[in-house]
Amino acid sequence: MKSVVIIIGILIIAVYVSPLYKSKINLGNIFGIILGTFVIICSVFFEQIKKIYTYPAGKILIILFFGLFIIFLTLFFITLFKIINAIKCNAKNETTVIVLGCRVKGSVPSKALVKRCRAAAEYMKKNQKAVAILSGGQGVDEDISEAECMYGLMTSCGIDKERLIKEEKSTSTYENMLYSKQIIDTLDLSENIAIATSEYHMLRAKMYAQKVGLIPYSLPAKSIPILRVAYFTREVFGIWAMKIKKALQK
Known part of the structure; x- marks a missing residue:
């Protein structure tokens, strides 16, 4: 035994x-x-x-x-x-898509970022009225912003550049949603949003979206199988940290 x-x-x-x-x-x-x-x-x-x-x-x-x-x-x-x-895809005909940034290695997108953009592109091809906010700033080890990298990926997938909006200030999931909400308000876009992000990250992204006044729907991208256990585990602690921070701010 x-x-x-x-x-x-x-x-x-x-x-x-x-x-x-x-x-x-x-x-x-x-x-x-x-x-x-x-x-x-x-x-x-x-x-x-x-x-x-x-x-x-x-x-x-x-x-x-x-x-x-x-x-x-x-x-x-x-x-x-x-x-x-929260992983279950329930985005159907939302006209505002927020694609969340992920690590860029110099100017080369990570596999997770590629998968997020592909999920968003496939959705936008089926929903021709949809526009996408590409949300992600530039990290210290990144040669370009994550938004700029996503812009290249989305256009290479056949999405018209006129349907893409870059948000290049954010450095966290909360800022992704906060700055995207500002763009939505400025351009009078729908607050019913489809969030394109990795499956393990979806719940936290939706919680932050609700926090800034958006109505989120899931548009999940499959994560790399070997990474799933560790990343899903990490998200548990991410959710707890988010709730603890919220409780302390009350």
């Missing part, structure tokens, strides 16, 4: 470490590595933990720790379910 648990711990670590050859380490990877290590440690030192449990103080500490751990996992999976539930 101990060997089985150790193998499970190693597999958890492997699942969260394997994406690192394609992306930078994030909170999702860190959490998975810690979780896998925790499983292995509990298995290896199971007998010692049992001895500690025989003492009253040790028993209280262990029950408290694992009780909190169960609460943590319960909240984690509830949030994860909400993230997954």
Whole structure:
């Protein structure tokens, strides 16, 4: 039994470490590595933990720790379910599309950014009245803004440049929505928006859209399979951080 648990711990670590050859380490990877290590440690030192449990103080500490751990996992999976539930594509005939920026390597788009633009382009070909706000500023390691990179991708997909609006100031998801809302107000565009972003990012994007007064619908882009576990995990903590920040501002 101990060997089985150790193998499970190693597999958890492997699942969260394997994406690192394609992306930078994030909170999702860190959490998975810690979780896998925790499983292995509990298995290896199971007998010692049992001895500690025989003492009253040790028993209280262990029950408290694992009780909190169960609460943590319960909240984690509830949030994860909400993230997954937000993925379902429900954008139909919205005439305003917001395409969210993603990493640009110099001037070369990341695969995630390409997928977001393709999802938006396919939607706009079916909805000829739709216009797209390409939202994303320029990072310190980017030669061009993410909006400029998306502009090139969208036009190469056959979308007329007259239907594309660049928003190049934003540096976060909240700013994506805030500055896009300003453009929507200025140009008198529809506040019913289709958000084109990676599937794991959809819930947080929709929450920020609602915060600035927009009515969001999902237009998800498939993420790279090997990255999904780590990125979905990261989003759980992103949602929690967003809610904590909101609570502290009240």
